[in-house]
Amino acid sequence: xxxxxxxxxxxxxxxxxxxxxxxxxxxxxxxxxxxxxxxxxxxxxxxxxxxxxxxxxxxxxxxxxxxxxxxxxxxxxxxxxxxxxxxxxxxxxxxxxxxxxxxxxxxxxxxxxxxxxxxxxxxxxxxxxxxxxxxxxxxxxxxxxxxxxxxxxxxxxxxxxxxxxxxxxxxxxxxxxxxxxxxxxxxxxxxxx
Amino acid sequence: xxxxxxxxxxxxxxxxxxxxxxxxxxxxxxxxxxxxxxxxxxxxxxxxxxxxxxxxxxxxxxxxxxxxxxxxxxxxxxxxxxxxxxxxxxxxxxxxxxxxxxxxxxxxxxxxxxxxxxxxxxxxxxxxxxxxxxxxxxxxxxxxxxxxxxxxxxxxxxxxxxxxxxxxxxxxxxxxxxxxxxxxxxxxxxxxxxxxxxxxxxxxxxxxxxxxxxxxxxxxxxxxxxxxxxxxxxxxxxxxxxxxxxxxxxx
Numbered sequence: 001x002x003x004x005x006x007x008x009x010x011x012x013x014x015x016x017x018x019x020x021x022x023x024x025x026x027x028x029x030x031x032x033x034x035x036x037x038x039x040x041x042x043x044x045x046x047x048x049x050x051x052x053x054x055x056x057x058x059x060x061x062x063x064x065x066x067x068x069x070x071x072x073x074x075x076x077x078x079x080x081x082x083x084x085x086x087x088x089x090x091x092x093x094x095x096x097x098x099x100x101x102x103x104x105x106x107x108x109x110x111x112x113x114x115x116x117x118x119x120x121x122x123x124x125x126x127x128x129x130x131x132x133x134x135x136x137x138x139x140x141x142x143x144x145x146x147x148x149x150x151x152x153x154x155x156x157x158x159x160x161x162x163x164x165x166x167x168x169x170x171x172x173x174x175x176x177x178x179x180x181x182x183x184x185x186x187x188x189x190x191x192x193x
Numbered sequence: 194x195x196x197x198x199x200x201x202x203x204x205x206x207x208x209x210x211x212x213x214x215x216x217x218x219x220x221x222x223x224x225x226x227x228x229x230x231x232x233x234x235x236x237x238x239x240x241x242x243x244x245x246x247x248x249x250x251x252x253x254x255x256x257x258x259x260x261x262x263x264x265x266x267x268x269x270x271x272x273x274x275x276x277x278x279x280x281x282x283x284x285x286x287x288x289x290x291x292x293x294x295x296x297x298x299x300x301x302x303x304x305x306x307x308x309x310x311x312x313x314x315x316x317x318x319x320x321x322x323x324x325x326x327x328x329x330x331x332x333x334x335x336x337x338x339x340x341x342x343x344x345x346x347x348x349x350x351x352x353x354x355x356x357x358x359x360x361x362x363x364x365x366x367x368x369x370x371x372x373x374x375x376x377x378x379x380x381x382x383x384x385x386x387x388x389x390x391x392x393x394x395x396x397x398x399x400x401x402x403x404x405x406x407x408x409x410x411x412x413x414x415x416x417x418x419x420x421x422x423x424x425x426x427x428x429x430x431x432x433x434x435x436x437x438x439x440x441x442x443x444x
Contacts, residue, residue: 010348010391013286014263014286014288014289015263015289015291017265018263018265018289020263022264022265022267047313047314047316047317048312048313048314049311051316101332107388110388110389110390110413111285111389112315112316112359112389112390113195114316114359114360114390114413115195115196115197115198115238115239115390115413116195116198116238117194117195117196118194130295137268137269137441138195139269139316139359140316141315141316156195157194174210175269177267177268178267178268179268179290179309180233180267180268181267183267184267
């Protein structure tokens with residue numbers, strides 16, 4: 001199986017690559033549209049600021065390629081947010097795969113949310129064998145609203161989408177690569193899709 | 194609900210753990226990778242590695258260690274010690290570190306905080322602050338807490354937040370090594386004045402100290418070294434008791 005991690009300059013790529021290695025899969029880093037299109041599974045990572053990351057995507061032309069992919073794609077953290085309609089972070093227009101807006105957490109809370117929180121209302125094969133209210137590691141200041149495409153929710157002042165799915169596109173706000181054995185299970189489920 | 198974090202801290206010199214570590218039957222208690230894996234399995238929520246190597250050679254070894262930890266450990270970890278530039282951080286993040294912790298270098302050149310959070314995002318920038326209460330005033334200290342500065346803890350913490358830090362690791366030097374509890378009053382003040390997470394450090398001796406740091410000190414995470422390394426407090430026992438005390442915790 002050929003797994004590609006999209007390398008566009010905004011990612012915690014090493015951790016994701018190592019997480020797949022622990023599952024026995026050598027994931028390849030690439031920003032080459034042809035190579036990405038030919039992969040069996042695609043990971044779309046991202047950390048940092050939305051506007052800067054979106055700019056890097058646009059410069060590489062990947063913002064046009066990603067929405068046309070037919071194989072399973074998993075956006076992680078900022079990767080998931082960039083797959084949404086828009087983000088309040090720097091008033092960024094996203095790729096619009098998920099029809100939902102990304103907003104900033106209320107200032108009444110500590111922002112970023114940093115640490116382990118639970119995921120609930122799980123409804124996708126991505127979560128096969130993962131129990132309701134399992135703990136996942138999250139680090140983020142912006143969140144996707146709960147919507148019809150939500151396949152998991154988390155509560156931090158507000159109940160929001162911890163994961164999204166539309167057809168072959170999946171997105172998780174948490175970091176499965178850093179979420180212990182339960183996180184590894186989700187990555188394995190993604191490989192099994 | 195977001196849970197409170199328990200963070201063991203490992204001091205590293207030339208790629209090896211420094212202070213003796215004496216829990217369970219480890220083959221090599223000096224190997225930080227084996228220890229990190231063990232802590233992850235025992236329920237630690239995060240790990241901090243503090244590089245106290247004084248030489249360039251030691252720093253290179255640190256990068257190799259970070260790479261090995263990232264390969265084998267499936268929970269987040271922070272690396273601190275001797276980081277003073279964007280290049281230092283790039284190297285560590287490329288080896289798989291999740292966050293970096295800066296301390297003296299941020300005091301000497303506060304713009305470093307802006308540079309790091311602009312380039313890598315505030316989520317990976319932890320600013321460590323060592324402070325000591327002198328005549329009722331919390332004074333920030335440099336160089337592992339040996340050199341006093343003119344900075345006030347609360348003013349400095351506020352500035353650090355404004356410049357883009359994602360988290361503050363506050364060590365009270367009055368409490369560090371005493372095993373008499375965390376500096377809860379100062380912690381609570383930090384937590385109420387700032388809008389970013391605060392990690393409590395210095396003074397852990399008993400389970401009650403952790404409970405107090407979360408309830409009285411309002412901290413978001415608590416860091417400790419020797420009580421964990423010497424098996425005085427088992428992480429799972431600690432977490433079970435925290436939960437019994439209605440503190441949100443991951444078990």
